[in-house]
Amino acid sequence: MTQSTGWQTPIERKRDWAREAEQVFWLGAAVLIAWVVGRVAWSVIGPVTAQVPAMALGITALAGSIPAGAQLSAADDHVTVVLADPTAGERLLAVLAVVPQPLVLATVLALLARWARSVRQGATFAASAASRLTRIGQVTVLAGIGAYFLETTAASMLRWDVLPNGVASSPSLASVLSSVGPALWWPTIGACLGLVGEIVRRGVALRDELEGVI
């Protein structure tokens, strides 16, 4: 009969990083898709809100120009205009003002999940893995910036639609810079993906070089 020593040798579990990455990417994509679906559903059944710069317009002028039935609530330098009974066009603009970028992010995460799966089934340092990652980076930059400008345009059109009484909005330099700033995230993310792709590409070249060494 053997006696227990009271402790066990820790079992070293070999971590499958590609599988874990795939699961995280799919989870992120699923959460974003759920948010997008919820946001679209809310835009169809709920009230539509639009952010209007209060400082540029002046609260007094703004209060006299909003449509009947709309409510105002000020937060920071923006005023939130709530349309209780929006038109179909306003609902569509409200969706387009918030949905495209999360949708692009969800797509990028899904592409990364598929990339992680291909890495699991094949090899990390393969030419196809490197080129695929580079393509995902390019898609991220192009689709992300496109989605950003689509959102910005839709938000501007919604603001224009909410204030139909000739109230002109002239954005300040600070507000323009602050609105362009978020668009820079997409090139940053795309560059990071491209950088990882380049590292994988160099790894492929190194492995090819070592394969002929005996």
Place this chain on the structure above:
Amino acid sequence: MPPDEEHRIRVNIDRLVAERGMTLTQLAERVGITQANLSVLKNGRARAIRFSTLTALCEALSCAPGDLLSLEGS
């Protein structure tokens, strides 16, 4: 010379093995490399050879590195 260009190094494994009455299988076992890699080396398709492999080959064949490698056309 760029690494992908043709080289003129000749690996004289066939001759040395024949002179010592060995087989390629025996040599691969003594050196500790696979027969496939020994074939790659023998046929001049290897990109490079490790010093450790060269040492093991020289010990197994009782020769010097200069006996194993020669420059074609010289």
